[in-house]
Amino acid sequence: MDLAKPIPLLNDFLCCKNIKLFLDVCRNHFKVRESDLFDPNMLYDLTNFHLKDLIPMKTFTKTYTPQYFDHISQNGSLSVEDENSDITNENGTENTEDYIEDTVSVLSETIDDEKPPVQNIGSVPSTTTTTTKTTTTNKITGKVSNAPPLGLSTRSASSSGMGNLDFNSSHDCSNQQLQKVAATVYNYQQIDADDLGHEYLNAIYSEEDEKVYEDLCYVTFSSHKVSEVTNDNVACNGHVDEHINTKEEEVYQDLCALQRTSRSQITSATSFEQRDYVIRELIDTESNYLDVLNALKTKFMAPLERYLNPEELRQIFPRIKELADIHTKFLDKLRDSLQSHAKVKMSQVFLEFREPFLIYGEYCSCLLGAIDYLADICKKNQIIDQLVQVCEREYNVGKLQLRDILSVPMQRILKYHLLLDKLVKETSPMHEDYRSLERAKEAMIDVSQYINEVKRDSDHLVIIQKVKDSIIDLHLPQNGNDLLQYGRLLLDGELHIKAHEDQKTKLRYAFVFDKILILVKPLNAKAGDMQYRFRDSHNLNEYRVEQSHSRRTLGRDTRFKYQLLLARKSGKTAFTLYLKSEPERDKWRKALTEAMENLDPPGCRNTDHKMEIFTFDAPTTCRHCSKFLKGRIHQGYRCKVCEIAVHKGCISSTGRCKQTTVSIPPPVCDRKLAEFNWFVGNMDRETAQIRLERRRVGTYLLRVRPQGASNPNETMYALSLKTDENVIKHMKINRDYHGDNVTYCLSTRRGFKSIVDLVSYYERNDLGENFAGLNQSLQWPFREIYGTAIFDFEPQGTNQLQLKAGCQVLIIGKDGDDRGWWRGKVGDVVGYFPKEYVQMQPPTSDEL
Known part of the structure; x- marks a missing residue:
């Protein structure tokens, strides 16, 4: 059901829509009279809402256990108890206590009369209940529901420790009774648990979903230490939820097709280090995960193809085929990386798949819709419903539903950086792949954060569209009425506004986007219809926000007495915004300031x-x-x-601006850099690191940094040198201006007329004068091209290289090609030789 918004966050617009939905249910389903209903804004604002003497709902005798939201929201969203602590009567406000009390009392009597009753909703399951019994079924709708009441006051549902609730018993807080009534109404609304289930990706799957993932993917070892990574619920920002989920061994044995070997058996057969266990865990769980993807293709998608068209299959199984193809290649390369003479290390495999894994952004964004669509189509078509159940029984003896299995890919992508983090901890810093593994872990964190934000923004796009639909005559003369171009919705709510050239204060509802402030007015006099007429808009890049000195308002409505000044930068006009409280004013000032800083970042x-x-x-x-x-x-x-x-x-x-993003040619004095085997053109630091890790100590390259120079004293060039088995040194090349002359250097100790001269010097001398302790010279150019001397050559000068027929010559550069000379290296001696004296050999290493 897409009407209710279980995660309204701090969005007034969505909160009021949820309250209105609650009232609509009271009106249309329970036939509560209009005179017994309160106005949505009365509940949302909580004005004089202090239910000290709420009528006991004695007629509501059925017990049930709805899962409703915690009263204190972690994200600061509206909570009934949050506002009750400090309520004062203000002039000009309407007393709402009687309205709310009457509505709850009438609703409680109405619920008691409903047939069939709601005692069958069920109670909170014990922790030993299997995953198929942790949800409750609404006998009225026949749908699974463990939904909180309205979602108007928090981000997460609390389902533990509540026990059976009986409305005959007295409660310490009468506000809880209101939420319980709302919970019952919510269950009547046919809302699946998954309508509320995923608060983006840092809390996106439940403990039950985690069990499903572990049953399908994880290998059970006898050592808890080996599997400690697997018990963490991963957040996309790299944090880990601190609850630990129990594994169900019986379900695991049914679902894991491959033979598993216990740790004790492994230990008796071979000598394993702790690092080996982590690698085995990674490979085996990846293999199991690939089995899940293939099962979704062959055991679910294939049978359903006879009854569903391609578009319907795409909605239920978004990008599953692509994910299976990606992970087939991924697993093959992971296994290849473990071979004794592997050309590619495990870290490089993760870095290679960094971009293909971004497909999970789309998958996670579509997941809730897929589950909803599956439930809807099974409800409408009995044949498909029965076929899905048959597929579930064939795949895992019916222990897991298809909807559960669809959540596994989302969970798997959040595990990689945890597994890599564990692998890094078990890897010696002296290991050849240590630094690359650290970069691979950071890359997987980056991927997880990317997926998280794609999911968040996908939800946000829906909100923006609903805002647009609520404004019937939207007219934005600047760039059209497409609200997406104005960025995210940062804040919305009711305020008073007064233009300084007009002394009349107007009540408006305002939406603050990244780029624009939109002011609207309720369409009807009766509040709560959530339809507005467009009144005005202001481009925020034309304004600045200031805090006005607050004076107590002498007007009729004293609720709006805290002021903000919104002034044009040109000084032509200004507006005063009036808010209800000091925290409200601070919230609006923060949102407006954030929007303005987004448009004009200080870093510019x-x-x-x-x-x-x-x-x-x-x-x-x-x-x-x-x-x-x-x-x-x-x-x-x-x-x-x-x-x-x-x-x-x-x-x-970002340094100085260039006129184009295409590769910029080197300066005139370095036009011939491409003639040298140490020059590789455009290459970022990470790629250089990976390329040099496989090479011998002393191998170096000169690259063009993609980001360019970050200050006028830098060039776009950097030297990368392998100085030790596990160390790659990256050195920016700087420049100094002396009148019309330019010198190039690594430090102020020594300058050179050209970059070629700089490289040539440090081929013969170590870099210690620039970097303390770096007693290493530039020994081996990155592109190793060899030749065989076909004649003897005796040098005539100190800069020439002696050749003996048949000797191997490492060709360093062809900078003297136009005069018939090349530069090469034999042993530790570097010099020029006649190019006709050497026959080229095919390249033996990377060619760029």
Whole structure:
């Protein structure tokens, strides 16, 4: 059901829509008279709402256990008890206590008369109940429901420790009675548990879902230490929820097709290090996960293809085939990386699949819709419903429903960075893959955060569309009426506004987006219809916000007495906003300030880039930090001139603006860099790190940094040198200006007329004068091209290289090609030789 919004966050608009939905149910389903209903804003504002003497609902004798929201919201959303603590009577406000009390009393009597009764909803299951019994069934609708009442006051549901609730008993807080009544109404509304189940990805799946994932994917070892990673519920920002889920061994044995070996058996057969166990866990769980994806394809999708068209299958199984293909290749490469002479390390496999894994953003965004669509189509079509049940029985003896299995991919993608974190901890810092594993872990955290933000923004796009639909005559003259172009909805609510050229104060409902402030007025005099007429809009980049000195308002409505000043930067006009409380004023000031800073980031003052907040259509990485720009709305910033893309926090490090994003040719003095085997062109730091890890100590390359220079004293070039088995040193090349002359250097200790001269010098001398303790020279150019001497050559100068027929020559560069000379290395001696004296051999390593 898409009417109720279980996660309204701090959104007044959605909260009031949920309250209105509650009243509509009272009116249409329970036939409560209009005169017995209260106004939505009365409950939301909680004005004089202090239910000290709520009429006991003695007629409501049936017991049930709804799962309703905690009274104190973690995110600060509206809670009944939050506002009751400090309520004062104010002039000009309507007393709502009688309205609410009457509605609850009438509703309680009405519920008691409903047939069939709701005692069959069930009670809270014990912790030993299997996963198929943890939800309750509404006998009226026949649908699973463990929903909280309205979702108007918190983010998460509380379902433990409640016991059976009896409305004959007295309760300490009468506000709880109101929420219990609302819970009953909510159950009547045919709302599946999964309508509320996923609060983005940092709390996106329940403990039950976690059990499903572990039953399907995890290998059970006798050592708890080995599997400690698997018991964590992962958040996309890298944090871990602290609850631990129990595994059901019986379900695991039924679902895991592969033979598992206990740890004691493994230990007796071979000598394993702790690191080996983590790697085995990673490979085996990946294999099990691939089995799940293939089962979704062959055991569910294939039978359903006879009854459902491709579009219907796509809605129920979004991108499952693509995920199966991706993970088939992923598992093959993981296994290849474990071979004794593997060309690619495990860390590189994760880095390679960093971008393909972004498909999970779409999958997680579609998951709730897929589960809802599956439930709906099974309800309407008995044949499909029975077929799905048959498939479930064939796959796992009916212990898990298809809807449960569909959540496994979402959970798996959140496990990778935990497994890599465990692998890093069990890997010695001296291990050849240690640093790359750290980068792989960071890459998987980045992927998880990207998926999280895509899911969040997908939900947000729905909210924005509902806001647009609620304004019947929206007219935004600047750039059209598509609200998506104005970014995220930061805040909305009721306020009073007064233009300084007009002394009349007007009551308006306001929506604050990233780029615009929209003011509307309720369509009808009766509040709660959630339909508005457009009144005005203001581009926030034209304004600044200031805190006005508050004076107690002498007007009729003294609720709005805390002021903010919204003034045009041009000084032509200004508005005063009146809010109900000091916290409300602070909230509006924060939202407006955030919007204005998004449009004009402080980091722009440190660069000449012309940055604008921008929505990117395809996954894009930040030019500075190489991490993904996350989400679907205003993911980051793009320069209007050179079109580089960056995070807001990276703007100040982007350096000087270039006129184009295409590869910039080297300076004139270095036009011939491509002739050298150590020059690789455009390459970021991460790629250079990976390429050099497989090479011998002393191998070096010169690269063009994609992000360019970050200050006028830097060049776009950097040297990368392997200085030890596990260390890659990256060195920016700087420049100094002396009148019209430019010198290039690694430090102020020594300058060179060209970059070629700089590289040539440090091929013969170590880098210790620039970096303390770095007693390493540039020994082996990245592209190793060898030749065989076909004639003897005796050098005539100190810069020439002696050749003996048949000797191997490492060709360093062809910078003297136009004069018939190449530069090479034999042993530890570097020099020039006649190019006709050497016959080229095919390259033996990476060619770029």
